[in-house]
């Protein structure tokens with residue numbers, strides 16, 4: 001996974017990055033993309049804020065299905 005990261009890949013791995021589930025190499029690659037890409041970075045910001053909100057309200061990780069719904073809505077709004 002040393003190829004340049006695309007927007008799609010970066011967004012796919014966004015949750016894993018936030019959850020610290022990526023290996024250092026992948027995390028760096030995605031993080032680098034987010035730093036440079038104005039399309040993806042706002043989403044990264046939103047995701048962190050969203051997770052903090054969920055953590056405060058539920059003290060648990062949001063179900064994967066809820067995550068995906070919010071994520072898809074975010075993509076539609078950003079289009």
Ligand SMILES: [Zn+2]
Nearest residue numbers: 007037039040
């Ligand atoms: Zn991007």
